[in-house]
Amino acid sequence: MTSALLTDRYELTMVDAARKSGTADRRSIFEVFARHLPNGRRYGIVAGTGRLLEQLSEFRFGDAELAWLRENEVVDAATLDWLADYRFKGNVWGYREGEVYFPGSPILVVEGTFAEAVVLETLSLSILNYDSAVASAASRMVTAADGRPLAEMGSRRATERGAVAAARAAFVAGFSSTSNLEAGRTWGIPTMGTAAHSFTLLHDSEEDAFRAQVAALGPGTTLLVDTYDVTAAVDLAVRVAGPSLGAVRIDSGDLPGQASAVRKQLDALGAKSTKITVTSDLDEYAIAALQVAPVDSYGVGTSVVTGSGAPTAGMVYKLVARVGDDGDWVSVAKKSAAKLSVGGRKFPVRSLRGGVATSEVLHVEDDPDAPSARADAGRPLLVPLVTDGIADPRYLGAAGTALAREHRAVAVAELPVDAFRLARGEPVIPTVYE
Amino acid sequence: MTSALLTDRYELTMVDAARKSGTADRRSIFEVFARHLPNGRRYGIVAGTGRLLEQLSEFRFGDAELAWLRENEVVDAATLDWLADYRFKGNVWGYREGEVYFPGSPILVVEGTFAEAVVLETLSLSILNYDSAVASAASRMVTAADGRPLAEMGSRRATERGAVAAARAAFVAGFSSTSNLEAGRTWGIPTMGTAAHSFTLLHDSEEDAFRAQVAALGPGTTLLVDTYDVTAAVDLAVRVAGPSLGAVRIDSGDLPGQASAVRKQLDALGAKSTKITVTSDLDEYAIAALQVAPVDSYGVGTSVVTGSGAPTAGMVYKLVARVGDDGDWVSVAKKSAAKLSVGGRKFPVRSLRGGVATSEVLHVEDDPDAPSARADAGRPLLVPLVTDGIADPRYLGAAGTALAREHRAVAVAELPVDAFRLARGEPVIPTVYE
Structure with missing residues (x-):
């Protein structure tokens, strides 16, 4: 066209x-x-x-x-x-x-x-x-994150083709990856993403969902732990995937407090290498506030694709x-x-x-x-x-x-x-x- | 694709x-x-x-x-x-x-x-x-304009394909037309637009530019009158196009005051049917404030394609x-x-x-x-x-x-x-x- x-x-x-x-x-x-x-x-x-x-x-x-x-x-x-x-x-x-x-x-x-x-x-x-x-907004997020990787995942908050441009611009500004597949195909940007809340809700139990995901994507996958109760889900995640579980994702709640609690819980369960990624309505200010928390990576959606204001x-x-x-x-x-x-x-x-x-x-x-x-x-x-x-x-x-x-x-x-x-x-x- | x-x-x-x-x-x-x-x-x-x-x-x-x-x-x-x-x-x-x-x-x-x-x-x-x-932002502009026509002209402030979607959404919400040609072709939306400041600056004088535009587009065209001095340009516009001049466009300055002054000037020049359109960084609040001014139509760019905040x-x-x-x-x-x-x-x-x-x-x-x-x-x-x-x-x-x-x-x-x-x-x- x-x-x-x-x-x-x-x-x-x-x-x-x-x-x-x-x-x-x-x-x-x-x-x-x-x-x-x-x-x-x-x-x-x-x-x-x-x-x-x-x-x-x-x-x-x-x-x-x-x-x-x-x-x-x-x-x-x-x-x-x-x-x-x-x-x-x-x-x-x-x-x-x-x-x-x-x-x-x-x-x-x-x-x-x-x-x-x-x-x-x-x-x-x-x-x-x-x-x-x-890119101008993304660059501020990158410096705020100070080395922690950022994933762009805002396609749903941009127009369908604009989302591909947004993924690319965020990558230019230092983001590490995107959820957008077309951006991966067209511009060679690493893509990421494992599962949404709907996947947990599709199954008869959170355990069924976690087992299904680990069976398909391996224990190195990222399990989403805030569909019902975070503490119970973290226990379950390590039980299902073992201590080599790749990461847990938190998408809601009081993120700094929750990240600290989850880190302690993971360590106590022996999952010391399991990473924590957070993804709930982050912008550069929220990222800066989370720098003191034991978060390993961020997923940013709306704020990056809309230029953070x-x-x-x-x-x-x-x-x-x-x-x-x-x-x-x-x-x-x-x-x-x-x-x-x-x-x-x-x-x-x-x-x-x-x-x-x-x-x-x-x-x-x-x-x-x-x-x-x-x-x-x-x-x-x-x-x-x-x-x-x-x-x-x-x-x-x-x-x-x-x-x-x-x-x-x-x-x-x-x-x-x-x-x-x-x-x-x-x-x-x-x-x-x- | x-x-x-x-x-x-x-x-x-x-x-x-x-x-x-x-x-x-x-x-x-x-x-x-x-x-x-x-x-x-x-x-x-x-x-x-x-x-x-x-x-x-x-x-x-x-x-x-x-x-x-x-x-x-x-x-x-x-x-x-x-x-x-x-x-x-x-x-x-x-x-x-x-x-x-x-x-x-x-x-x-x-x-x-x-x-x-x-x-x-x-x-x-x-x-x-x-x-x-x-559309949600555009609908507020449409009600604020209370019957005065609105043109969407924000393509440059949206992604290239998003601009087509924006023109369409504004039209759904009651806008009358768009500057975006692809939106005209794909969705049947009336398109509008005549000339930018660059057209005036291209010519050796504002008079040359106005004569060129009227020769090509007829006296019913819209002449942009704020490249140099608005009062002088309005005089010139009526002299060049005659009292049947379609419209003048004001794209900067104190819009309510300027619109009133231009209306009086046009009437005094016998151009009583010449319309006034204004197009400078308008949003629903600026439109509401302009309702008391003798403005015939509005052109809206950035604010509508970015959802006005x-x-x-x-x-x-x-x-x-x-x-x-x-x-x-x-x-x-x-x-x-x-x-x-x-x-x-x-x-x-x-x-x-x-x-x-x-x-x-x-x-x-x-x-x-x-x-x-x-x-x-x-x-x-x-x-x-x-x-x-x-x-x-x-x-x-x-x-x-x-x-x-x-x-x-x-x-x-x-x-x-x-x-x-x-x-x-x-x-x-x-x-x-x-």
Whole structure:
């Protein structure tokens, strides 16, 4: 299924009108950035880039799409022909997937004709806004968990395809696994999961259910112990699976207290290697509170797939420069109060002192073809993602996803320690336009 | 692309284990319900049912999915064979799409063998949770707008496919149109949109841009007037398009004040029929505040596609009854504190007095095959959606979507007036288990 109609109607009507006015082929630069970080966060994590590159290559108007556009008189016949031949042949630079970002960071820079670049607005933002919202929340959970593994299990609280994106974004941000099978198949993310309460209720007794699960999945499985009475279930679990039982899962109740009690009980039963995983409505704050408890791993659902209070990163896709009839570049920006944007292409670098980030410096250039002379005064943040319409294959597929996960760890390690405070605050480093 | 792997791994491992323990074929009833309405809302709106019925028919494990499950040893060979033949052949009842719901309302009831019904948990919840979250928020915006048309334009703040679902859910809840082209094509929703700020910035002057747009789209188009200076742009817009200009759009600033000033200006210019549409970060509260201003229509983005603070409806999919070895039905429920569920199948009716809803009555039956003798004491809320695996075609496609939109209007009209208060509160009618 093509991604071409995952597009706001006004993009195609703009192409139509610009073609008629002779401006459609003006070379243009659009930048994707967020005006602010949501919820008083200290930093954001870029995610979705790899997904976007893959969907960009499928952005084609096929016969079915063209027929519908014709019937609905969205654009004229000449523009339909143009759409039929559409292939993005321009260039895209961007922050690497997994990179840290701040307000104003140009996380994606699209250069092409106005017409070929403007039609990518909705698709680019849909992907980057959601995936970055999830990754930004997930990254806080990962640092709060301080090495304890996190599993993403929120598919049921996201749209059916969005759930796959959420699993991927959480993995990029450092989660270890997902419950979502399609995310495992498409992106190579380890999948996990054993049984729900319904499995216990299906059987005539909790013992029947535990025996059935251990028979099928082996004693290394994770048994869910809170369907009836946790203490009784933990006793039963060890009796059924033996002391080599893999883990018990607690999905309700007073988690810190319960985890401590269950740990003592497991140890007393000789199941010293049996792990405890908890999965009840966790977010970064609950995880932080559980760090003192003897919990071995966390499962996170709703809060991670909904961005923990910020389900979109609020990024926008703005024209910052275009050529005029004389062939020269013109920096452009709208003047509306409160939605002010800065015209001109930005060349971003992260300034570091002793390996620690001190500021996000955006070098603004009126001539976007001229690389900024000052861009070497820090770590350059843009990499080529698409060159003359061809995506860099390193960023695609499961390998690209794993690479993004590695890069996030490196980029986060550069942040000052204040970045990891969960309380509301300002971005941990300032954004400076130069 | 099949929907079969849009599934949490534990559903397949439960099928595997239940097949081994001989319980997989026990007839079972799962219900979908929400424990509470989010954010102190007074009612919720069911949406997504039509989408779910369509995806249910595509829920097939093809060769690619089976190969991946085999390689990853998710289930054993015999279960792979069972999955290869999987077709849902059971029955589904549910609240009609567009229906009002309350805490505990069994908005979907799935009856089949445990194995065939449990594998639908994630897909059902992914769709119903998101679509109902959007529709529940959208319905409040529709009542706040009190007859003024609302356009959904939030695709960029939702995942790329979720955006199509959001457009549909908003339409079910009473929105008039969407910017999303795929939603127009797939679900028959009217699409709208003319131009963004980038179109003005592309041209050498605002006048060039307005002339280009009017040349392409006619004077009935909507011109965006806040790129530079609103007053100057409104003058220019009427000069370029004439007094038959369709509308002006304001996307920033102090909207009530600006709308009043623009209305006076348009009237003074003789453009008395030119409409004003506003589109800047609106939610139900901003819409309510704008009702005193001379605004003709609203465009809503972020807030509607993210459920205005509640991006998921928080619904769960719970086993409530299953047969035992003796063939008799057994009501089941887990006992965990705070996540208590009520065992037994519910037959819901909405009690009415003088046409106004007074309570949501859930008749609980230990024998789910026996229709409740008391179910006629109000408006019965369940309708058959799938019978022996076949979906009722009335609820599918664009026709089903339009039907849901009509039903929402009827169902909302039954609510007491307190339902339409935007402030936080309790559900407007109580849920009563009988």
